[in-house]
Amino acid sequence: MSENANWYVVHTYSGHENKVKANIEKIVENRGMEDVILEVSVPTEEVTEVKNGKKKTRQKKIFPGYVIVKMFMTDESWYIVRNTRGVTGFVGPGSKPIPLTNEEVRKMGIEKKILVIDIEINDxxxxxxxxxxxxxxxxxxxxxxxxxxxxxxxxxxxxxxxxxxxxxxxxx
Incomplete structure (x- = not known):
């Protein structure tokens, strides 16, 4: 096992992203694998639409058909994610998943580091x-x-x- 967990992209059936996320989280909880599979994310953005003169704000998936998983890659974690209902496979050549680079994770905005500053207005x-x-x-x-x-x-x-x-x- 590497010392840092990596983000991996999992391909799902279109429209099943939230179900896959919930299924993976449930399996992780049931098997007590919170220390191996750390986080499951369906990246979304807030979109405001005007329809019939009314503004509506909704969450839109940034990458439809994909779920992003932060985990330590082991045979067991690979098996659990790969065999979750709705998952068609990991993104990568053959059956070998390729982790996202730190740059890709930063650009996608998956992991946002919240900075706290001691600056106020008029400073x-x-x-x-x-x-x-x-x-x-x-x-x-x-x-x-x-x-x-x-x-x-x-x-x-x-x-x-x-x-x-x-x-x-x-x-x-």
């Missing part, structure tokens, strides 16, 4: 990375959900609003 900050590095400004708005700040930076003699991630700034 002065310095930009420490990105195209506005070394600029100084003050915080106008904080968006915890998107992990970003709206900062007014003095550029070319006028205040310019810029959106920055928490990791790009430090408090002065």
């Amino acid at each position: 002065s900050i310095r930009v420490i990375s990105g195209p506005f590095e070394t600029f100084v400004g003050h915080v106008e708005d904080i968006n915890m959900e998107r992990q970003s700040l709206k900062v007014l930076i003095s550029m070319f003699g006028r205040e310019t609003p810029v959106e920055l991630e928490f990791s790009q700034v430090e408090k002065i």
